[in-house]
Amino acid sequence: MSFNTAGNWNQSPDNLVVNVSTAYLDANQEKDFSAGVNAIWQRIGLGYIFAVNDIKQYKPTTSTDNLDSEDSLGKGKYKIYTVNASYLIPNVMDMDNFNIYLGSY
Structure with a gap:
């Protein structure tokens, strides 16, 4: 679902677009x-x-999968919270619709 302040589906950079x-x-x-x-x-x-x-169940696909690692998401319940930010660089090399988003999370 998407909404912008112009009240239409045009995602102009001048409008606020919320997804x-x-x-x-x-x-x-x-x-x-x-x-x-x-x-x-x-x-x-x-x-x-x-x-x-x-x-509820995790089966490693290779012998190199390490379930003891802190980075491993094995069996269990997880809550994940992610905040992200980005900046649009439009029309790279003067090409329409060739945009780059620089971002972080």
Whole structure:
């Protein structure tokens, strides 16, 4: 879903554009949910994403998968919070619709 201050679907950089999204996965031994919102105004974007993962069973695909690592998302319940920001560089090399977003999270 998207909304901007001009009241139409044109995503002009002069308007405030707000996007809202959600997703749900109900798979075998795993349930995931995420919801997010982001806004873009005057080439600057700011967003927030919330996710909940419930992994009941994890089977490593290779012998190098290390479930003891702190970076590993093995079996368990996880809540993940992400804030992101971006800046639009439009029409790179004077090409229409060839844009680059510089961002961080």
